[in-house]
Amino acid sequence: MLFTTPAFLKATCMCIIAALGHVETKAIMKDVNETEMFYYEIRPELFNWTNGADTKFVFTPSLQNYPDLLPWIHYKFNSKNRHGYLYGTPPANLLERQILLDIIGLNKKTYQVETQIIQLNIFEKSEYATNEVRFKINNLNVEDMFHEERIPYLLDIFRQNLWLGSKQDLYVTFLASASDLGQRLPLDPNDTEGVVVNLGSSSNFSTILYDLEKEISPLQKMNKCPKDFKRTSVERYFRANGFNLDWCSFKLVELTILNHNHTINVQDKKSKTNYAEENVWELVESLQYSQSMYTDTTKFNITLLIFIMFVVGLILSIGIFRWYKKKVIFF
Numbered sequence: 499m500l501f502t503t504p505a506f507l508k509a510t511c512m513c514i515i516a517a518l519g520h521v522e523t524k525a526i527m528k529d530v531n532e533t534e535m536f537y538y539e540i541r542p543e544l545f546n547w548t549n550g551a552d553t554k555f556v557f558t559p560s561l562q563n564y565p566d567l568l569p570w571i572h573y574k575f576n577s578k579n580r581h582g583y584l585y586g587t588p589p590a591n592l593l594e595r596q597i598l599l600d601i602i603g604l605n606k607k608t609y610q611v612e613t614q615i616i617q618l619n620i621f622e623k624s625e626y627a628t629n630e631v632r633f634k635i636n637n638l639n640v641e642d643m644f645h646e647e648r649i650p651y652l653l654d655i656f657r658q659n660l661w662l663g664s665k666q667d668l669y670v671t672f673l674a675s676a677s678d679l680g681q682r683l684p685l686d687p688n689d690t691e692g693v694v695v696n697l698g699s700s701s702n703f704s705t706i707l708y709d710l711e712k713e714i715s716p717l718q719k720m721n722k723c724p725k726d727f728k729r730t731s732v733e734r735y736f737r738a739n740g741f742n743l744d745w746c747s748f749k750l751v752e753l754t755i756l757n758h759n760h761t762i763n764v765q766d767k768k769s770k771t772n773y774a775e776e777n778v779w780e781l782v783e784s785l786q787y788s789q790s791m792y793t794d795t796t797k798f799n800i801t802l803l804i805f806i807m808f809v810v811g812l813i814l815s816i817g818i819f820r821w822y823k824k825k826v827i828f829f
C-alpha cells in the first residue's frame with residue numbers, strides 16, 4: 499500500500515497535468531544550430547522548486563507525445579548538483595526544425611509532479627566544419643563538461659594556441675560519454691568515465707596540430723594506450739585548465755567538402771566514421787562487453803529451452819493420462 503499510493507497519486511497528477519498542460523504551460527525556447535552540439539540544463543528552479551540538500555528530483559524528458567527522446571538527444575543527471583542535462587548534435591538537413599520536448603519533474607520529497615515544455619528551434623548553418631579534431635578526456639564525465647566555462651575554456655585552448663585559424667568558427671560537433679560509446683565502465687564508481695569530444699572548423703589544420711599528430715604517432719602503433727605517455731609538448735595548455743587528455747585517441751580528421759546539396763551523403767559518412775571509431779576506443783573492453791551480452795542471450799535461450807521442454811512434457815503427460823484412462827475404461 500505504501501508503494502501504490504504515491505504511484506497512484508503520481509499517475510493522477512500526471513493525468514491532470516496532461517489535461518491542463520496544453521492551456522497552462524508555455525514552452526521555453528532554445529535556439530540551436532544544426533551540426534553544433536547543444537546542451538540544456540534542467541534545474542529544479544525550472545519547476546519552481548528549491549534545490550535543498552534533502553530533496554531528491556527525477557526529471558524525465560521525452561519527445562512530446564512519445565515515450566523516448568530522439569536518437570541524437572541524450573540525457574544525463576548530475577547527482578552532485580542535482581541538475582539534469584539534455585545534450586546532442588542536431589544533424590544537418592532535418593525536416594522538422596522545431597522540436598517539442600516534455601520534461602516531467604518529480605519532487606521526491608513532496609511527490610509533486612510538474613511538466614515543462616522545451617522547444618528546440620534548429621537553425622540552418624551556412625558553413626559546415628570541414629576539419630575535425632577528435633579526442634578523449636580521461637578525467638571528466640560528460641555532465642562535467644557542462645560545468646560553467648569548461649567548454650569555452652577547451653575551445654580557447656585551440657583557438658588561441660593550437661589552431662589559430664579556427665578562431666572564427668570553432669565549435670563542438672560531438673560530445674559523448676566514453677562508456678556510452680562502448681568503453682567499459684570504471685570499476686570504482688567514483689572514477690570518471692571519460693568524455694569523447696570532436697571540435698570542428700572550416701579552416702585548415704595548423705602546422706602546430708600537424709606537428710602534434712607527428713609527435714603522438716608512435717602511440718598509434720601500440721595495442722594498448724600506455725598510461726604514462728602523458729607529456730606532450732602542448733600538455734601544459736590542457737593541464738592548466740584541468741583537462742587530462744588521452745593522447746592515444748587524439749586524431750585529426752578531414753571531412754569531405756560539404757555543401758547543402760550533398761549533406762545527406764556526408765552525414766552518412768560522418769556517422770559511419772563515428773561508429774567505426776567507437777569500437778577503436780578500447781578493444782579489450784568492448785570484447786568483454788560483447789561477452790556479457792553473449793551470456794545474456796545464452797541465459798535467455800536456456801530459459802526458453804526449459805520452458806519449451808516443460809510445455810512439451812505437460813502436453814505429453816496429459817496425452818498419456820487420457821490414453822491410460824481410456825485403457826482402464828475399455829479393458
Ligand SMILES: *[C@@H]1O[C@H](CO)[C@@H](O)[C@H](O)[C@H]1NC(C)=O
Binds near residue numbers: 529530531621623624
Ligand atoms: C548559431 O550560429 C550563429 C552563426 O552562424 C551564431 O551567431 C549563433 O550564436 C549560433 N547559435 C548557437 C545557439 O550557438
Ligand SMILES: *[C@@H]1O[C@H](CO)[C@@H](O)[C@H](O)[C@H]1NC(C)=O
Binds near residue numbers: 544545546612613614
Ligand atoms: C513558476 O513561477 C512563475 C512565476 O511565479 C510562473 O510564471 C511559472 O509558470 C511557474 N512555473 C511552473 C512550472 O509552475
Ligand SMILES: *[C@@H]1O[C@H](CO)[C@@H](O)[C@H](O)[C@H]1NC(C)=O
Binds near residue numbers: 686687688
Ligand atoms: C566514493 O566516494 C564517496 C564519497 O565521495 C565515498 O563515501 C565512497 O566510499 C567512495 N566509493 C568508493 C568505492 O571508493
Ligand SMILES: *[C@@H]1O[C@H](CO)[C@@H](O)[C@H](O)[C@H]1NC(C)=O
Binds near residue numbers: 702
Ligand atoms: C587549405 O588547404 C587547401 C589544400 O589542402 C588549400 O588549397 C587552401 O588554400 C587552404 N586554405 C587556406 C585558407 O590556407
Ligand SMILES: *[C@@H]1O[C@H](CO)[C@@H](O)[C@H](O)[C@H]1NC(C)=O
Binds near residue numbers: 757758759
Ligand atoms: C545545389 O543544388 C541547386 C539546385 O538544386 C543548384 O542550383 C546549386 O548550384 C547546387 N549547389 C552546389 C554547391 O552544387
